[in-house]
Amino acid sequence: MAEFSQQLKKLDTLREGIDELDSQLVELLAKRNQITTQVGQIKAEAGMPVYVPEREKALIASRRAQAEALGVSPDLTEDLLRRVMRESYHTQNNNYRCVKPDVDNVVVIGGAGALGRVFVSLFERSNYQVSIVEKEDWESGKATARLSVASLVVVAVPINLTEAVIEKLTMLPDDCVLADITSIKAKPLEAMLTVHKGPVVGLHPMFGPDAPGMIKQVVVVCEGRSRDKYAWLIEQMRIWGATIHDSTAQEHDQAMAYIQVMRHFNTFVYGQHLKGEDPNLESLTMFSSPIYRLELAMVGRLFAQSPQLYADIIFNNPDNFALLRRFYERFGLALSLLESGDKKGFVEQFMKVGAWFGDYAKKCLVDSKQMLLKADDGQLLRDK
Numbered sequence: 001m002a003e004f005s006q007q008l009k010k011l012d013t014l015r016e017g018i019d020e021l022d023s024q025l026v027e028l029l030a031k032r033n034q035i036t037t038q039v040g041q042i043k044a045e046a047g048m049p050v051y052v053p054e055r056e057k058a059l060i061a062s063r064r065a066q067a068e069a070l071g072v073s074p075d076l077t078e079d080l081l082r083r084v085m086r087e088s089y090h091t092q093n094n095n096y097r098c099v100k101p102d103v104d105n106v107v108v109i110g111g112a113g114a115l116g117r118v119f120v121s122l123f124e125r126s127n128y129q130v131s132i133v134e135k136e137d138w139e140s141g142k143a144t145a146r147l148s149v150a151s152l153v154v155v156a157v158p159i160n161l162t163e164a165v166i167e168k169l170t171m172l173p174d175d176c177v178l179a180d181i182t183s184i185k186a187k188p189l190e191a192m193l194t195v196h197k198g199p200v201v202g203l204h205p206m207f208g209p210d211a212p213g214m215i216k217q218v219v220v221v222c223e224g225r226s227r228d229k230y231a232w233l234i235e236q237m238r239i240w241g242a243t244i245h246d247s248t249a250q251e252h253d254q255a256m257a258y259i260q261v262m263r264h265f266n267t268f269v270y271g272q273h274l275k276g277e278d279p280n281l282e283s284l285t286m287f288s289s290p291i292y293r294l295e296l297a298m299v300g301r302l303f304a305q306s307p308q309l310y311a312d313i314i315f316n317n318p319d320n321f322a323l324l325r326r327f328y329e330r331f332g333l334a335l336s337l338l339e340s341g342d343k344k345g346f347v348e349q350f351m352k353v354g355a356w357f358g359d360y361a362k363k364c365l366v367d368s369k370q371m372l373l374k375a376d377d378g379q380l381l382r383d384k
Contacts, residue, residue, distance in 0.1 A: 029084065036088035047097030050089055051215050051241040059085075075370075089215045089241065096126040096239050100232040103151040109133045109143075109165060114209030115181065116156035122213065122240055138168070147171050152233065154203075155180040155188070159312035166191040174198045177230045181205055183256060184316050185222045185249035193224055200224030201233070202249055205242075215241030222249045253317065261320045262327060264310050267302045274299070290372045 043050060060078055067077035106123050110116040111132025123130045137143040147153060148171045155178075157165050162182045169192075172178060177199045180188045189202040202222035211217060219242045221234060234244055247255075285293055302310065314320065337346045354361055 032084065033088065040094060044095045044097060047099075047239065049239050049241060050096075056085060079370075090212050094125065096122070096236075098127040099236040099239060101127075103128060103232075105146070105150045106130045106152045106154070107133055107146050107150040108154045108156055110155065110157035113156060113158075115205065116154075118205075118209055118211070118213070119154055119156060119181070126236060126239070143168075144171055149173070150176050152177045153179070155182070155192075157182075158309065159184060159316060160308070162188050163191045166195055169195050172196055172198065175229070177201065177233060178224075179203050179230070179233065183260060183313060185220075185247075185252045187316075189222055189224050189249045199226035199229035201227070201230045202252075204252065213240060216243070217241070218243045218245055220245050220247050220252055222247055222252055257317070257320050257323050260313050261317075262323060264302065265314050265324055266327070267299050268310070268314075271299050271303055291368070294372065 040050065042048075060081060063077050063081055064074040067074045106128045108116050108120050108123070108130065109132070111120045111130070112134050116132070120130050120132060131146050133143045133146060137146070147169065150172060153169065153172060153176060155162060155165055159182050162180060166178075166180070166188060169178065174197055176196070178192050178196045179201045180192065181203045182188055183204055185202045185204060189200070192200045192202070201224050204220040204222075205214070206218040206220060207214075214237060219237055221244055223246070238244060281296075284296065288296065334346075334349070336342075337349070357364075
């Protein structure tokens with residue numbers, strides 16, 4: 001009994017040491033935060049981008065080497081640093097350099113909406129004069145007054161309203177840059193080129209309104225007309241931390257058919273099937289592995305959002321229906337293997353798909369393991 005009591009005392013002493021070290025870690029994070037805030041101020045004054053990939057890559061490599069030399073897991077060190085750096089980026093992005101100070105009026109149509117507010121905030125923090133146009137402004141005449149003197153107009157309305165709104169923009173000055181940020185590009189870009197004689201560009205921010213900004217986010221740019229006239233806007237987004245990916249509208253929409261339409265429709269059907277079968281969701285999560293909990297979370301996430309948004313994405317292009325029909329047919333073929341007991345055929349098809357994915361499948365396995373570990377560590381996939 002006395003020996004056990006001594007062990008408990010030793011354990012308490014060690015725990016006190018751990019608590020002290022944890023406290024020091026928090027204090028160090030606070031000091032680091034103070035420094036990164038100053039870094040952000042200097043970057044804003046100098047017009048430097050918040051996110052510098054080369055700097056981050058070099059820092060991670062250096063700290064991994066240091067960790068290995070000290071007998072600490074390099075992966076753990078990298079995970080911690082990336083999380084800390086992600087937070088520090090957001091402490092740095094209070095204000096940005098204004099790339100084009102002579103832009104007098106930025107108008108965001110739909111600026112009160114979720115994604116519209118993100119752009120309004122970014123422009124305002126870059127010292128642009130920003131105004132928004134909403135539905136009631138068209139009726140009052142305020143929309144025409146604001147748009148007729150605009151230097152840049154960003155259309156940030158729901159997909160089903162985008163083309164109709166663009167068709168109203170006949171009052172824009174010839175030198176005004178016209179852009180849209182919807183998730184489809186061909187039809188809105190064509191509509192903008194038709195209604196406006198000046199610079200036109202199609203943008204697709206590859207993130208949702210819950211993102212705190214553009215740092216490390218991808219923005220697809222589809223050229224419309226007079227790129228030299230809207231080049232400042234692209235540079236401004238780089239200053240905001242965005243990664244720019246140039247694409248044609250057709251290439252973009254074709255990719256979105258797989259990335260958005262097929263994925264969202266498949267998730268919709270999965271959710272619909274679960275509703276029809278009516279299992280107990282709590283029981284499903286209790287018996288689930290982390291990967292299935294994550295998959296179920298993504299299904300639930302879809303149905304927590306606007307049905308109109310996803311209907312617009314899926315129904316927008318009839319060409320998508322043919323893709324979904326082919327998916328349906330391949331599902332039927334796969335099911336026939338199961339119904340006929342053709343396990344050999346299933347394995348053969350499995351291997352063919354694996355060969356098609358190639359080394360990317362192995363990369364996905366590694367990346368998904370890391371993602372699941374992080375999610376589970378953060379209790380994102382656990383029942384509360």
